[in-house]
Amino acid sequence: MVKRIAKRTVAILLSAIILAGSTGCGHSTLSENKNGNQDRPVVVNLEGGDWGYPTPFSHYARGPGLYKMTLIFDSLLERGEEGYIPWLAEDWDISEDGLTYTFTLRENVKWQDGQPMTAEDVKFSFEYFAEYPPVFSDLTVDGKHFIQSVETVDEKTVKLKVEKPLAILLGKIGSTRIIPKHIWEKVEDPQKFNTPEAVIGTGPYVLKDYIKEQGAYQFEAFKDFWGPKQRVEILQFVPVSDSILAFDNGEIDLTRITTDILSKYQSNEEYKVLRNPAFWGYRLLFNMERRTEFKDKKIRQAFAHAIDKDELVEKIAREAAIPANAGYLPVGHIWHNAHAKNYGFDIERAKQLLDGEEFSFKLLTGNSNNEVRIAELLKISLAKAGITLSITSTDFKTRDAAVKRGDYEIVLNGHGGWGRDADILRTMYLTEKTSNRSPAVGGIPGYDNDRINVLCRQQLFEIDAAKRKEIIFELQELIAEEIPQIPLYNTTGYIVFRPAAFDGWKYMFDHHGVTHNKLSYLDVRQ
Amino acid sequence: MRKRMLAKISEYLMTLLVIITLNFFIPRLMPGDPFTFLSSDEGQVTVTYSEEQIAKYKAYYGLDKPILVQYTSYISNLLRGNIGYSIYYNDHVSTIIGKRIRWTISIVIAAIVISSLTGIVLGSLSAWNRNGVLDKGLYTLMMTLSEIPAFLIGIGFLFILAAKLGWFPLAGGMKSFANYSSFADRIMDILHHAFLPVLTLSVVRLGEFYLLARNSMISVLTKDYMRTARAKGLGKMRIIFRHGLKNAMLPIVTRVFLSLGALFGGAILVENVFHYPGVGRLMREAVMVRDYVLVQGIFLLVAITVLTMNLIADIIYRRLDPRVS
Numbered sequence: 001m002v003k004r005i006a007k008r009t010v011a012i013l014l015s016a017i018i019l020a021g022s023t024g025c026g027h028s029t030l031s032e033n034k035n036g037n038q039d040r041p042v043v044v045n046l047e048g049g050d051w052g053y054p055t056p057f058s059h060y061a062r063g064p065g066l067y068k069m070t071l072i073f074d075s076l077l078e079r080g081e082e083g084y085i086p087w088l089a090e091d092w093d094i095s096e097d098g099l100t101y102t103f104t105l106r107e108n109v110k111w112q113d114g115q116p117m118t119a120e121d122v123k124f125s126f127e128y129f130a131e132y133p134p135v136f137s138d139l140t141v142d143g144k145h146f147i148q149s150v151e152t153v154d155e156k157t158v159k160l161k162v163e164k165p166l167a168i169l170l171g172k173i174g175s176t177r178i179i180p181k182h183i184w185e186k187v188e189d190p191q192k193f194n195t196p197e198a199v200i201g202t203g204p205y206v207l208k209d210y211i212k213e214q215g216a217y218q219f220e221a222f223k224d225f226w227g228p229k230q231r232v233e234i235l236q237f238v239p240v241s242d243s244i245l246a247f248d249n250g251e252i253d254l255t256r257i258t259t260d261i262l263s264k265y266q267s268n269e270e271y272k273v274l275r276n277p278a279f280w281g282y283r284l285l286f287n288m289e290r291r292t293e294f295k296d297k298k299i300r301q302a303f304a305h306a307i308d309k310d311e312l313v314e315k316i317a318r319e320a321a322i323p324a325n326a327g328y329l330p331v332g333h334i335w336h337n338a339h340a341k342n343y344g345f346d347i348e349r350a351k352q353l354l355d356g357e358e359f360s361f362k363l364l365t366g367n368s369n370n371e372v373r374i375a376e377l378l379k380i381s382l383a384k385a386g387i388t389l390s391i392t393s394t395d396f397k398t399r400d401a402a403v404k405r406g407d408y409e410i411v412l413n414g415h416g417g418w419g420r421d422a423d424i425l426r427t428m429y430l431t432e433k434t435s436n437r438s439p440a441v442g443g444i445p446g447y448d449n450d451r452i453n454v455l456c457r458q459q460l461f462e463i464d465a466a467k468r469k470e471i472i473f474e475l476q477e478l479i480a481e482e483i484p485q486i487p488l489y490n491t492t493g494y495i496v497f498r499p500a501a502f503d504g505w506k507y508m509f510d511h512h513g514v515t516h517n518k519l520s521y522l523d524v525r526q
Numbered sequence: 527m528r529k530r531m532l533a534k535i536s537e538y539l540m541t542l543l544v545i546i547t548l549n550f551f552i553p554r555l556m557p558g559d560p561f562t563f564l565s566s567d568e569g570q571v572t573v574t575y576s577e578e579q580i581a582k583y584k585a586y587y588g589l590d591k592p593i594l595v596q597y598t599s600y601i602s603n604l605l606r607g608n609i610g611y612s613i614y615y616n617d618h619v620s621t622i623i624g625k626r627i628r629w630t631i632s633i634v635i636a637a638i639v640i641s642s643l644t645g646i647v648l649g650s651l652s653a654w655n656r657n658g659v660l661d662k663g664l665y666t667l668m669m670t671l672s673e674i675p676a677f678l679i680g681i682g683f684l685f686i687l688a689a690k691l692g693w694f695p696l697a698g699g700m701k702s703f704a705n706y707s708s709f710a711d712r713i714m715d716i717l718h719h720a721f722l723p724v725l726t727l728s729v730v731r732l733g734e735f736y737l738l739a740r741n742s743m744i745s746v747l748t749k750d751y752m753r754t755a756r757a758k759g760l761g762k763m764r765i766i767f768r769h770g771l772k773n774a775m776l777p778i779v780t781r782v783f784l785s786l787g788a789l790f791g792g793a794i795l796v797e798n799v800f801h802y803p804g805v806g807r808l809m810r811e812a813v814m815v816r817d818y819v820l821v822q823g824i825f826l827l828v829a830i831t832v833l834t835m836n837l838i839a840d841i842i843y844r845r846l847d848p849r850v851s
Contacts, residue, residue, distance in 0.1 A: 053617075060615070061573040062563055062566060062572045063570055064570070064571065066573065191586070191616055192616070212622070213699075213803040214699055214700070215803070218703045236703065239699075239803070242684065242689075246696050249692070251696065366565060396814075397559075401558040403564055414566070417571070493569050
């Protein structure tokens with residue numbers, strides 16, 4: 001009896017699976033709403049993956065969850081192609097002493113639940129974030145909260161007082177998300193606040209569906225959005241196994257491609273290829289506390305001369321990168337100084353600088369393919385100059401923990417953010433003797449240069465942008481000469497899309513991802 | 527008898543306690559913590575927390591307390607059925623696992639059923655034709671298949687059956703945001719998405735069941751009662767599948783249950799290739815980002831499944847083979 005039931009179950013299961021397979025041949029998995037057709041809404045599909053529930057507190061720290069959240073939540077300013085542009089704030093004013101920021105808010109802005117947005121919401125948002133920092137917190141400098149007070153002057157004016165007159169605050173205040181007071185004032189544990197109410201913002205898109213386990217998001221244009229008309233009606237992030245197969249199959253409308261298959265798309269009119277700005281990169285960091293030899297500038301310069309950056313770009317990035325600058329800020333950064341020194345690949349010069357001495361160091365790296373390959377090439381090329389590297393490769397968390405503890409001699413690290421405000425130079429090169437160091441940056445262990453320290457502090461307090469730019473330019477020249485760490489290369493990477501489906505893709509002035517840019521989906525002319 | 531059962535059960539409980547303790551300490555002994563992100567995948571972004579923020583998070587999740595205090599509160603929560611709130615994924619561990627577990631269970635069970643049945647049939651035929659052309663052909667094929675890594679087989683299917691021929695979807699467990707017209711439609715879509723993962727897993731597992739069935743059958747076929755069956759003039763199929771298989775089943779049944787024990791780990795590679803929403807992929811990510819709470823939750827589940835399946839295998843073995851007492 002049991003046997004018979006078992007047999008039957010198996011038979012049904014098998015036939016069901018076979019049936020499912022064969023009926024599948026009939027209809028393709030192409031999304032039905034293809035664009036280019038005027039009377040149909042524009043639907044854009046992009047590569048999904050679970051990056052968290054898109055509230056300022058719940059999206060994941062790694063990956064593009066942040067940019068899904070910003071589709072729903074607006075900020076006072078937005079990142080345009082050239083710089084910050086007015087967004088929820090129509091206009092703003094910074095007092096001469098640099099201590100008061102006054103924002104004039106746009107009128108008739110509505111929350112996605114129909115309530116009007118007011119100056120009270122703005123005040124509330126800043127105060128709430130001071131108590132409960134969101135995942136991506138912009139309201140601190142070196143870990144310290146910089147806002148002293150927020151007050152509403154009238155219904156459309158908000159005045160913020162800050163602790164110190166710093167040059168970098170406008171961008172930080174301007175990027176802070178504005179959340180609805182009537183919803184969040186009752187929330188005491190924002191990390192666990194994951195109800196539909198938690199994703200109500202003033203932004204251009206409403207979250208219609210989020211399926212965590214599948215990694216799928218569906219956004220729909222918000223009908224009462226105050227701003228530029230949405231060009232994309234429905235924006236979907238769908239699960240993808242191989243993004244290029246999915247792109248070729250029409251399941252997604254944009255993908256990153258490698259250099260090797262570039263020609264297939266470049267030669268076809270159906271596609272358009274873009275090269276990303278070089279705001280993501282690898283760098284080599286010296287621990288001068290561990291190995292005091294690195295305090296000698298000549299040794300660092302010898303390293304710089306003995307590394308063939310062009311070879312790294314050619315062999316590892318397959319030309320989808322540019323050699324990084326000794327002065328740190330990459331080509332394409334709005335304040336990049338093209339006159340700062342760079343070190344050509346020159347083994348003889350490296351040997352001269354080392355004065356015939358030989359060294360051996362330990363290099364710590366992550367375990368991604370590219371990191372390991374970079375490390376191997378560095379080893380071969382440095383060996384020619386008389387520097388022996390022994391390589392240890394670990395998973396990224398182990399490497400990050402070692403960096404935080406200072407438990408390394410040289411470390412290879414890759415991260416984004418190279419296009420951000422030039423204040424990154426300060427967080428990277430300034431040696432502050434405080435406990436408030438952010439672990440990502442925290443200066444270069446054991447390195448201390450008075451002039452660099454002075455310039456780093458000066459630029460932070462220089463409110464005049466032109467004067468500040470001059471300081472940043474001088475700083476880059478100094479850093480390039482001193483070379484306390486070695487930037488290796490900045491990845492550019494290519495993306496391909498079908499212009500017939502959607503062609504609104506734009507870059508932000510300081511970031512490399514078009515799909516991360518909210519303005520890509522809107523009808524904005526700048 | 528009852529005494530022995532009790533001893534057995536307490537043995538299993540002890541094992542479970544040891545495993546729970548290891549699950550708690552091993553992730554915490556790994557270098558790194560859940561909040562330090564200094565690097566990102568190429569082209570990706572990451573948020574780097576300040577020291578203040580890290581301290582705040584640590585206090586929030588109770589990770590600033592001494593490790594033994596954390597351990598006792600973990601155990602007491604566990605006894606109350608609370609397996610915790612994920613650090614990285616911002617959701618209850620039970621919800622996160624609950625939403626994914628059905629996907630993994632379905633494909634793994636389907637794959638084990640298919641591969642064990644096919645393996646048994648092919649193995650038995652092979653044994654009957656031992657050293658014949660059929661046996662040699664099957665043997666070579668199965669050995670080759672079991673040597674190819676799972677992800678390679680998966681990628682092969684993905685390229686040919688999904689990308690080139692377009693018979694199956696490329697990724698996921700079901701169509702995203704679809705409006706199904708009926709329940710049957712929905713089931714069809716899920717089966718359609720499950721086909722390639724199940725096929726891959728079945729092919730990967732097939733070799734082991736085939737070899738086991740073949741060996742087991744070969745030794746059974748040399749037994750005296752098989753000669754008797756042949757002498758009685760019984761048909762070939764009847765001898766193999768009725769008289770032979772019954773006696774050859776023992777090791778195979780055990781293996782089926784042991785395979786079920788390895789339910790969650792077994793599907794990682796396949797879930798990765800097809801971007802299938804299962805627990806295997808989640809486990810890998812959780813370890814990668816050091817989400818201690820989620821890692822504990824998943825490993826607890828794995829431990830319970832393995833132990834339960836072992837227990838069942840134990841019991842069934844006794845039932846099937848009267849010689850084991």
